[in-house]
Amino acid sequence: GPQDSKGSDAGSGAAGKPAKGGTLTVLNSNAQEDFDPARLYTSGGGNVPSLVFRTLTTRNRENGAAGAKVVPDLATDLGTPSKNATVWTYTLKDGLKYEDGTAITSADIKYGIERSFAAELSGGAPYLRDWLIGGADYQGPYKDKKGLASIETPDAKTIVFHLNKPEGEFPYLATQTQTTPVPKAKDTGAKYENHPISSGPYKVVKNEGDGERLVLERNTFWSAATDEERKAYPDRIDVRSGLDSAVINQRLSASRGADAAAVTTDTNLGPAELAKVTGDKKLAARVGTGHFGYTNYIAFNPKVKPFDNPKVREAISYAVDRSSVINAAGGSSLAEPATTFLPEQASFGHSAYDAFPAGRTGNAAKAKELLKEAGYAKGLTITLTHSNEKNFATSPEIATAIQEALKKAGITVELEGLEGNAYSDKIHDVKSEPGFFLTGWGADWPSGGPFLAPIFDGRQIVKDGYNFNAFQLDDPSVNKEVDEINKLTDLSAAAKRWGALDKKIGEQAVTVPLFHPVYKRLYGEAVKNVVISDWTGVLDISQVAVK
């Protein structure tokens, strides 16, 4: 549950007060291939980019649930909405500078957002395009020199956004790197990512092998007085990526030399490694545990028989054995059973429910009963589509666990395992979408909106591109409720209603939530001030000290 995220190991690390200085080493699997603020997706662009890019607002860098709050960054506050939340106005703090000492202006932020519309710099989240007036047709500043009229910069400190509908969660959106200022004069288009201009505490001094090796050093023009969130203890950040995950965990557990001051921002402990780490007290003390809002679930497509029959979907919901699914996902330390679609954190508005109580190991009897009612007394054969990527989420182990559980209820499951691209193309295209498949959804920010709307809002069904509303649910009451909640600028009030909406949808058995992953990550012996928020679920390197 949510209380876990305040767990004793978060906020730990080596003893003693954190101090400035030293080099923090980051050992990663994946290179920072995209380092252009226009192309990054998650809030702050993830851990490393957030050291270089400041945004209008940002995540609160605190442990657990407190870390799921949005706080001001470049802006003085979370923004001033118009009465119906369609116009948002931000004012920049004083004394903001780039790494070359020039001042950051609101025009640079506007330009940064405009760039993200260019086809050359695709990759960001869809919200700006969907929400800003004229966003859907705008092609970016390279093609369309006039700019986007729905963003106004009346002066160098003020920026105003005009939205095509009420969006109470705009402050969350403003955490994304598209709101990072980019000085137009320094923009080199597709090449900008080689050396993006820093507005944060560190600047890029080395970027080799397409983001495989990064070295960041202090940006002397950054002023801690304007930035309450980033602590910036180390003098230098050395990012080495492309490493094998087993090797990363070996290095972190050995913690030799420079690795003592090392962390990873993308590599979890796998089940086999966890088994070893748990047996060693010293190592166990160096594991950070976090919860990122993510749900792994089974999706149904009612256009495929027999999933049009709610009884069949319910039967499957009852038959699922969550304990063997969780074992297949790495065991109870790495996954928690899910009966709700929303992750179990207050910020999402989670309200507990279990629409089809299957118990720990599934309720085969109830499932059989339902199948009988549905006219499948003699059993049923269906195909489960999954990916072959070894990710403990949509991978074959999970699929076989479900196959085994459904067998007990008289359902024969045939598996269709696909290579990564084929899987992704297949499940996201309404024309090829299978009836029954494994998938997952994570939060773009810790709120119910981006968690529920793309999956269940009928207006988000994409007919000729990647579609995420797998059920193709187009329920006017659901759509209406989404619109209603979006109007709220009181985020905690909104959260409650998201929770209620989740329950309402959950009762229709349009998905079978399986589990929420738990992140366990090792860090080096010398690492201090470990902060893991519920927003990211992983150690925040802007807080880490190595002295």
Add this chain to the structure above:
Amino acid sequence: MSLVEVSDLTISFDGAAGARAVDGLSFTLEAGAALGVVGESGSGKSASAYALLGLHRGTGATVGGSIRVAGVDVQAATDAELRALRGARAAMVFQDPLSSLDPYYAVGDQIAEVYRVHTRASRRAARARAVEVLDRVGIPDAARRSRSRPHEFSGGMRQRALIAMALACEPQLLIADEPTTALDVTVQAQILDLLHHLRHETGMGLLLVTHDVGVAAESVDDVLVMQSGREVESGPVADVLGAPRRPYTRELLSAVPRVDAKRATPAAAPDVKGAVPVPAPRVAGGGEPLLEAVGLRREFGRGSGRVIAVDGVSLTVHRGETLGIVGESGSGKTTLGRMLVRLLDPTGGSLRYGGAEIGSLSDKALRPYRRELQMVFQDPVASLNPRRSIGESVADPLRAAGVLDDTRIRSRVQELLERVGLDPDRYDRYPHEFSGGQRQRVGIARALAAGPELIVCDEPVSALDVTTQAQVTALLAELQRELGLGLVFIAHDLAVVRQVSDRVAVMRQGRIVEQGRVDEVYGAPQDPYTKQLLAAVPALDPALATVRRAARKELAAA
């Protein structure tokens, strides 16, 4: 004490129980003396020679009796003692000069390596020594040629290189195992002269193993005749060859073809099945022309590596006639022979068979002619597939013809085997179970199975001892008479060619230097090269051999 003392030597290969390859052999050899060991193929000559150097060690062969060589008890010596004996005090020259040298290293380096094993000389000194001995055995421009690899040497040069290797450490004993089998007569004579010369110059003992009585007669003082692993007769060479006491020795001597003997009888060997009477004398060129080659030419390689193996050869083979082809090693005999049966494509010239031009036909178009033109190959080992029984190999042409069924094929093959003097029950045996002579007969049987019009025999007897040789040539003659075949008989042995041919062609460097009826060419050679060849033929009479050797020396000095 003698240089070599062997008493009661027995060797068996199939464990102690097996048949003995050598059985109770005793002999001695004094320093400076020369002993010739002669006998038919498989009589145990090589096996005995190997035993002198302990070369059977570690092979599973059982060696009994006592062997002392240069003061070393070979049977009891340690591995290190044996290594000290080998090469340094007793050196061996092996039979086949091509395969006895390492193809990957320069000849000089190989000699230097052996020298360094025994003397701890510096690399440089060893190289110098190698050049010295190569020069001594008469390799021209030894310093340069010492850097060549074996395949760049001609057969005679290789044989000399092996002798040079043997001489490098100045051994007290030289064991020469068939040092001249693969060589044509001129080179053979050079080598025998060299051995003779060395023996007199250095006082080295010589043990000469050979199946060629003529070679023994030329080069040794004493001779030991072996048969089936036992001694038949021994004594001074003049006595044994001049007045043989044992019937086996007499038989051996009578089988030796004589270059000066006219082609009268096909040397009717007594043990040939159904030995034949004298064939009716034929007029050479009397039959109808079977195969006609005009300006036949063949090149190998391109650019600087180009070799013209056959250079404008014209000849005709008539039905029922034998054409002999003689010439030194590398003169293009095999290449010519293979072109005649179209195993090789001629680069130029024309080849007419029975009125059709077959010189440029494709492989497919040739197929109808294939069975009419057959070849008996030079090397009986390589010409039979070791993985197939001999019966199967002989059956091949019959099966390809596709006329007979399986049982009929089998009985026909057995008939053929019997015809060439082999036990028909050995149909299912594999080639390695046959002696060299027997394999050659299998090759003949296969050629006959095809029902040919013409057979090209490429040195069919050069690997065989004289008795077997006589059997094979008799067989060929008989078959030819019965079937009216055209035969092309390639050989470097002038005596054999004379014995079997109606006409003869002498080849040198790809060309035919002289061609004509056998008696004319042998009786009154026109070309100087033919004369040289005839002078090099070894004589059976030791006294005559000495005279001839002196004559050759003069010829060379002149």
Add this chain to the structure above:
Amino acid sequence: MTRFLLRRLGGALFVLLALSVVVYAAFYVAPGNVAQIACGPRCSPAQVAQVSDQLRLGDPLYVQYAHFLQGIFVGHDYSTGTGILHCQAPCLGRSYQDDQQVTQMILTKLPATASLAIGAFVLWILLGVGTGLLSVWRRGRATERILTGLTLAGMATPVFVVGLLLIIVFCSALQLLPFPDYVPLTENPEQWAWNLLLPWVSLALVSAAPYARMTRSSMLETLAEDHVRTFRAYGVSERGLVGRHALRGALGPVIALGALDIGSMFGGAVLTESLFNIPGVGRELVDAVKNVDLPVVVGLVLVTGFFVVLANAVADILQAMADRRVVLS
């Protein structure tokens, strides 16, 4: 020789062209929506269409291929948004995924792969041939059986298991070596070798077996040949026979197999590269295949193909040099 080289060059061009055609063809049937992958999963259809236009994915296959060939001989111009970038001939195109020129990318990846390939190759040849040699020299004894067993065990174990075990033993437990991290040769030769030691050894351990067995069998064949008997009869020791004469004869097949292996090694040893963090061709190729990044795949495959042809040509020359009886054809 010149003739031979010229013909091989022609052959190489043919091989490379054929390779690019095969890869183009396989690419078009393989799953993966290129534009969508390049744009990101939540790109709108309109944006995907723009990206597709920009990558010229709408053109017919042969037009795209012609465009690719044109790049090789003439070069290309690309828009970076803010300006036009010229990719000079021979231009293998630009990655679909990010804005790297393939030629450049390959040039940066190649040294690492070459370091891995060549070092491992040398080591595994030494190990393989050495083992083969030892097992022949000690034939019939326990040593031979142990060595045969060991090489087979190496062959039966996947490289990632061997590699990981080596890392655990030498880097974690004994702390004798640093955790591998590629350092370019030009930067620090000592560190370069030190860091590559484990990957070399891992590859050598799993790849040596065929060489050991081949060396062994051809040496046994050679030992049965007559010329070995000659040297034995001249007092050359067993060690000399095995090490000098038999070994030389075994080189031919070793060279032929070696050419095959080193050539394909330039296609990258994916597992080894990722385990030991070597930023080489193999890893890049896997990523590119996963991302359906055609220009990168074609570029890398062409480089591999080039090295395969090169290695085979070198092997032929070496064999002709080692054994003069072999004629280059």
Add this chain to the structure above:
Amino acid sequence: MAEALLVKEAGVAAAAPASGASSFWRRLRARRSAAVAAVIVALLVLVALAAPLLAGIEGQDPTTYHANLVDSATGGVPLGSFGGISSEHWLGVEPLTGRDLFARVVYGARVSLGVALAATLLQVIIGVVVGLAAGLGNRFVDQALSRVTDIVVALPVMVIALGALAVVPAGFPRPVLIAAIVGLVGWSGISKIVRAQTLALKSLDHVAAARLSGWGGGRIARRELLPALAAPVITYAVLLFPGNIVVEAALSFLGVGIKPPTPSWGQMLSDADTWYQAAPTYLLIPALLIFITVLALTVLGEGVRNALDPRVASRLRIGTGRKKEAGG
């Protein structure tokens, strides 16, 4: 390992005459090590064929999850010692899922041996055909085929596998697909060896003799060349086999592999790679089985190769040049 024995016994075998096939079996049986290896290979094949029976005797099946047999909290390590070996689970259970390892191993033998065998056969067939054609053909054919070989060496398996995945219909049997892919990209080594050997062999007189018999190229290749090529081809094929077992596992990574929950040794091995410390038996069991298979095949291959050659039976062993016979 046991080849030393083979070489040793070669000299001892009796040389009684017999017809082709029966003498082959006699020669093969005469070598104890080869006979032992043959028994092991036969056993492995038997295990694969009788997998359901064996698993039935144990009372388990390869797919049932046993959540109660693994420690969920510590990442799913099997409970009990040695990976949960017990009277019910003879080889313990798989980490995470608790599936029975013995049952998985015996069922896995089917896929691994079957696919690897089929793939190796395909590689051998293509390699031999291409190698023979290159060796026997004219310069043009030779050049063309050699270049094709170059292309195949340079082709990335991944690209081909993905292409195959798209082209081949979903219902196509996976083992066949895998064997086909592995076979189609892995024949270059064999073809090179065969080409070289063919070039050497075709200059031999017995091949010329066969031509004079009037046979065509195909028959000559079959009768005169193939038997002589058997030795190097068998040696090399035995070396390819273990690689093919592992490639099958690698292909499942791309979605071209065997569909779960069907087990295969290669997949077990690659799944087990991180478990070497937490559950060593999980890694050791498939690794050991692959090793035993390879070893047995190697020895058997050597035996077959010698038995195919009628000369070996009576050819004396190569001398060691040493006085003392090597012991053992």
